[in-house]
Amino acid sequence: MSGFSEYDQYDALGLADLVRRKDVTPTELLDEAITRLERVDTTLNAVPLRHYDEARAQISRGLPDGPFTGVPFLLKDLHLLLTGTVTTYGSGAFTGNVADHNSTLTQRYLDAGMVIFGKTNSPEFGLAGTTEPRLYGPTRNPWNTEHSPGGSSGGAAAAVAAGVLPIANASDGGGSIRVPASACGLFGLKPTRARTPMGPDRGEGWGGMSISHAVSRSVRDNAALLDATCAPAPGDPYAAPAPARPYLDEVTTEPRRLRIALTATGPNGNSADTEVQAGLDATATLLRELGHEVIEAAPKVDPADMALAQISLIASNIALTLDMRSEALGRPVTENDVEHITWAIAQNGRGLTAADYARGTLTIHRLGRLVADFMTEQKADLLLSPTLALPPVKLGTVNMDSEDIAAYLDINARYMPFPGLFNMTGQPSMSVPLHWTEAGLPVGMMFTAPFGDEATLFQLAGQLERARPWGDRRPPVHAAG
Numbered sequence: 045m046s047g048f049s050e051y052d053q054y055d056a057l058g059l060a061d062l063v064r065r066k067d068v069t070p071t072e073l074l075d076e077a078i079t080r081l082e083r084v085d086t087t088l089n090a091v092p093l094r095h096y097d098e099a100r101a102q103i104s105r106g107l108p109d110g111p112f113t114g115v116p117f118l119l120k121d122l123h124l125l126l127t128g129t130v131t132t133y134g135s136g137a138f139t140g141n142v143a144d145h146n147s148t149l150t151q152r153y154l155d156a157g158m159v160i161f162g163k164t165n166s167p168e169f170g171l172a173g174t175t176e177p178r179l180y181g182p183t184r185n186p187w188n189t190e191h192s193p194g195g196s197s198g199g200a201a202a203a204v205a206a207g208v209l210p211i212a213n214a215s216d217g218g219g220s221i222r223v224p225a226s227a228c229g230l231f232g233l234k235p236t237r238a239r240t241p242m243g244p245d246r247g248e249g250w251g252g253m254s255i256s257h258a259v260s261r262s263v264r265d266n267a268a269l270l271d272a273t274c275a276p277a278p279g280d281p282y283a284a285p286a287p288a289r290p291y292l293d294e295v296t297t298e299p300r301r302l303r304i305a306l307t308a309t310g311p312n313g314n315s316a317d318t319e320v321q322a323g324l325d326a327t328a329t330l331l332r333e334l335g336h337e338v339i340e341a342a343p344k345v346d347p348a349d350m351a352l353a354q355i356s357l358i359a360s361n362i363a364l365t366l367d368m369r370s371e372a373l374g375r376p377v378t379e380n381d382v383e384h385i386t387w388a389i390a391q392n393g394r395g396l397t398a399a400d401y402a403r404g405t406l407t408i409h410r411l412g413r414l415v416a417d418f419m420t421e422q423k424a425d426l427l428l429s430p431t432l433a434l435p436p437v438k439l440g441t442v443n444m445d446s447e448d449i450a451a452y453l454d455i456n457a458r459y460m461p462f463p464g465l466f467n468m469t470g471q472p473s474m475s476v477p478l479h480w481t482e483a484g485l486p487v488g489m490m491f492t493a494p495f496g497d498e499a500t501l502f503q504l505a506g507q508l509e510r511a512r513p514w515g516d517r518r519p520p521v522h523a524a525g
Contacts, residue, residue, distance in 0.1 A: 051073075051076050051080075051524075054210070055210045055211070055260070055261055055264065055265045056115045056210045056260070056262075056265040056268075056269075057111065057112070057262075057265055057268055059073055059114065059115050059210070060111060060113050060114060060115050060157065063113055063114035063115075068114075069114070070103045070107060070113070070114030071100070071103055073114055073115065073116055074099055074103065074116050074159055076116075077116035077161065077208055077209050078096060078116075079523075080206075080207060080208045080523030080524075081094075081162070081203070081208045081523070083523050083525075084186070084206045084208065084521055084522070084523050085203075085208075087184060087189060087521055088183060088184050088186060088189070088193075088202045088206060088521060089165060089180065089181055089184060090164055090198075090199040090200075090202040090206070090208075091118060091162045091163070091164050091165065091199060091208075092121070092163070092165050092179075092180040092199075093121055093129070093132070093162055093163035094162040095126070095129050095160060095161050096161055096162075098126070098128065098161075099116075099160060102154070103159060107157050107159070108154070108156075108157055109157065110155060110156035110157035110158075111156055111157065111268050111269075111271070111272055112153075112156045112157045112268075112269070112272070113157030114157060115157065115158055115159065115210075115211075116158075116209045117153060117158035117159060117160050117161070117209065117213070118160070118161065118162050118164050118200060118208075118209065118212040118213060119150065119153075119160055119162075119163045119164070119212075119213045120163065120164050120166055120196075120197055120199070120212075120215055120256075121133065121163040121164060121165065121166045121199070122134065122166045122169070122170050122196065122215060123147070123215065123246070123249070124147045124150050124213065124215075124256065125143035125145060125146060125147045125150060125245075126143055126146060126147075126150050126160055126163075127143055127144065127145055127146050128143065129142065129143060130142055130143075130163075131143060131163065132179060133166070133169050133365075134165070134166040134167050134169065134170070134177040134180070134196075135168045135177070135381075135382055135383075135386070136178065136179050136381055137366070137373075137377050137381040138369065139179070141372075145244070147243070147244070147245070148241040148242070148243040149213075149240055149242075149256055149273060152241075152272060152273040153213070153272075153273070156269070156272040156273070164197070164199030164200040164202075164203060164212060165180050165198060165199030166196050166197065166198070167195045167444060168382060168386050168444060169386060170195075170196035170215065170217055171196070171358075171362070171385065171386060171389065171444065172196060172385075172444050173192075173194060173195045173196070173218075173219060173220075173223050173442060173459060173460045174192040174193075174194065174195045174198060174437070174439070174442040175192065175193055175194070175195040175196065175197075176195075176439060176440070176442070176444065177383070177444070178383050178444070178445060182439050183198045184202065184521075185202065185205075185227060185228060185436055185485075185519075186205045186206040186228065186519035186520065186521035186522065187205070187228065187229065187436070187485055187486060187519040187521075188484065188485060189521060190438055190439060191227075191436040191438050191439065191485065192227060192437050192438065192439050192441070193205075193224055193227050193228050194223040194226060194227030194228065194432075194436065195220060195223060195224060195442075196215070196217075196223075197212075197213075197214030197215060197220050197221055197223075197232075197259060198227075198228075200212040200213060200214045200224065200259050201214070201224035201225060201227065201228035201230055201232075201259050202224075202228060204228070204230055204259055204260065204261060205228035205229055205519055206519065206521055206523055207518070207523040207524050208523055210261045210262065210265060211258050211259070211260035211261070211262075211266070211269060212258060212259060212260075213256065213257075213258055214232065214256070214257060214258050214259045215249075215254060215255065215256040216232075216234040216254065216255060216256075216257070216463075216467065217249060217250045217253050217358070217467055218253065218354070218358075218460075218463060218464045218467050219431075219460050219462075219467070221233065221258070221259060221475075222234055222431050222463050222473060222474065222475035222488065222490055223431065223432060223460055223463060223475075224259060225431070225475040225477070225488055226430075226431035226432050226436075226475045226477070226486060226487065226488025226490075227432070227436040227485075227486060227488075228486060228519075229477040229486030229488075229514060229517060229519070230261060230475075230477060230486075231260050231261070231262070231263050231266055231474070231476060231477065231505065231509075231514075232258070232259040232260070232266075232474065232475045232488075233257060233258075233266055233270070233473070233474040233475075233498070233501065233502075233505075234255060234257065234466070234472065234473045234474070235255055235270060235274070235284070235472050235498060236284040236285070236470060236471065236472045236495055236496050236497075236498060237252050237255060237470030237495075238252070238255070238276070238280065238282050238283050238284045238470075239257075239270070239284040239472070239498070240255055240257055240270070240273050240274055241273075241277040241280060242255075242256075242280075243279060243280065244277075247280065247281040248281065250358055250467075251357035251360075251361070251401075251405055252405075252408070252470060253354075253357060253358075253467040253470075254467065257270060257273075258270075261515055262509070262515060263295050263505040263506050263509050264295045264296075264506070266502075267290075267291035267292045267294065267295050267502050268291070268292045270291050270498065271291050271292055274287070284496055285495075285496035287498065287499060288499065289499075291498060294499045294500075294502035294503045294506070295503070295505070295506035296506060297503050297506070298503070299336075299500060299503035299504050299507055301335050301336060302336045302337070302425040302426055302500070302504065303336070303337045303339065303422075303423055303424050303425050303426075304331060304336055304338050304339070304424065304425065304426045304427070304428050304491075305340075305341040305342065305418075305419070305422050305424040305427050305428065306324070306338050306339065306341075306427075306428045307340065307341070307427075307429050308320075308321055308429065308430065309342065310429070310433060310461025310462045311342075311345045311462075311465050312347040312350070312457055312461045313347065313461075314433055314457055314458050314461040315433065316429075316430045316433045317433060317434050319435055319481045319482070319487065320430045320432065320434065320435065320479075320487055321430075323430065323478060323487040323489065324428075324429070324430050324489065326478070326479060327428070327478050327479070327489045328428075330478070330508070330511065334507060334508075334511060338428070339422070339424070341418075341424070342418075342427075342429075343414060343415045343418035343419075345411060345414060345415075345465065349407050349411075350407070350411070350464070350465065350468065352403075352404070352407070353404040353405075353407035353411075353468065354404075354464060354468065355389075355392065356396055356400045356403065356404035357401065357404045357408070358389065358393075359389045359390065359392040359393030359396060360393045360396055360400075360404075361393070362386065362389050362390045363390045363391075363392075363393030363394045364393075365390075366382070366390050383444040383445045384444070384445050384446060384447055385445070385446065385449065385452055386444065388449055407468075408468040408469070411469050412469040412470055412471075412495065415427075415465070415469050415471065416494065416495065419494060425493070425494075425500060426492060426493055426500065426504070427492040428489065428490070428491055428492075429462045429489075429490050430462060430487065430488070430490060431460075431462060431463065431475040431487075431488035431489065431490040432460050432462070432487070433458060433459060433460065433461055433462065434458065435481050435483075435485045435487055436486070437455075441455060441459075442455055442456065442459070462490055466492050471492050471493060471494065471495050472492070472493050472495075472496070472497060472498045472501055473490060473492040473493075473501075474490065474491050474492075474501050474505060475488035475489070476488060476489050476490075476508055476509075477514045477517075478508065478512055478514075480517075484520075491504060491505075
């Protein structure tokens with residue numbers, strides 16, 4: 045293989061096939077990915093932690109025979125550990141936090157043959173819908189570098205969109221896979237609660253609201269990676285329903301005629317702006333052309349209950365994270381160690397009671413049943429909304445160091461009112477890149493299925509990818525020049 049353009053012709057499965065046929069070596073692919081990262085990252089700031097030597101050592105030790113053997117891969121700098129490397133959670137409080145073991149999911153990536161050569165930028169503890177941590181500085185959107193790539197998996201999305209690699213690890217506790225997928229013109233799927241393992245250090249993330257998977261250029265890469273990583277691990281507290289067959293098979297299976305409930309208004313009452321609404325309208329037209337039925341309907345939820353449950357579960361976990369870090373450091377983590385919003389969230393968590401946490405858990409479980417009942421009553425196979433209510437915002441709009449907490453909460457409520465509900469219900473939910481604004485910014489459309497039904501999402505995503513392919517779109521900042 046030679047030249048940048050040929051690398052861009054392949055997704056991750058395609059690159060692995062080249063390795064399998066000995067048309068290219070893993071070292072050549074790694075060198076290409078590194079060259080591309082070095083070319084664009086002075087502009088994007090997507091990958092602050094680089095493991096080039098460790099990646100070369102992986103190859104030297106011999107790679108396992110898996111679906112992605114030899115494919116370059118990046119972890120998000122949040123929760124997932126790789127032995128001998130630093131994970132900072134986007135926070136100065138975790139500087140120098142070297143792992144002495146692999147996370148379960150990291151090991152599954154390695155077993156699938158991935159070559160891990162770095163970690164992508166994340167906001168502190170994944171708490172924002174943008175990626176602008178004080179520790180490493182802002183990641184820029186390759187479609188327009190004045191704009192945010194979304195968050196919290198913004199570094200991952202920027203690197204994939206810019207052509208550094210075809211797929212990267214991401215995680216989602218309130219939209220953090222789907223939001224950057226939307227902002228960067230990629231496919232991103234948040235799996236069903238407990239579909240991928242959180243061990244060995246955690247049983248669940250944020251009370252079951254958070255889960256890890258990936259952002260990708262192609263749908264089939266996303267499906268194949270979930271196939272490689274989705275089995276429960278020994279000791280997991282609970283597991284998602286087992287898939288009937290490989291998700292990769294679903295991507296090329298035409299979906300039945302689906303009944304899809306559409307809304308342009310989030311659970312908190314905030315609605316899509318004009319440009320986003322145009323994308324939603326075009327998506328509804330496309331779905332009808334493909335033979336699906338689209339109705340306007342949405343579950344009615346109490347936004348105050350949602351907000352209280354979300355902050356109770358997240359704030360309690362952030363307080364615990366800082367307490368555990370204090371124990372590891374042998375000194376208290378102070379307000380100066382973290383960003384202002386992080387500290388405020390942790391202080392909120394310390395003021396909560398055990399009953400508050402239990403109430404938050406009760407609320408999200410009730411929401412799961414409420415949405416399930418709504419879909420049954422409406423005979424809806426899927427729910428559709430925009431992923432975000434606004435096109436990607438400019439950097440600085442969402443500021444984790446702001447002292448104006450009310451303004452911070454307000455922009456979050458206006459920017460991303462849609463994704464968080466489905467972290468609470470645990471349903472699988474995907475962002476599909478189906479629209480671009482007149483200014484050339486991506487706008488994703490979010491589809492959500494019943495609990496455990498990633499299969500229907502992958503069937504529809506495959507159909508949409510064939511009908512309106514996005515893989516050849518390149519942002520202005522791209523590693524191929």
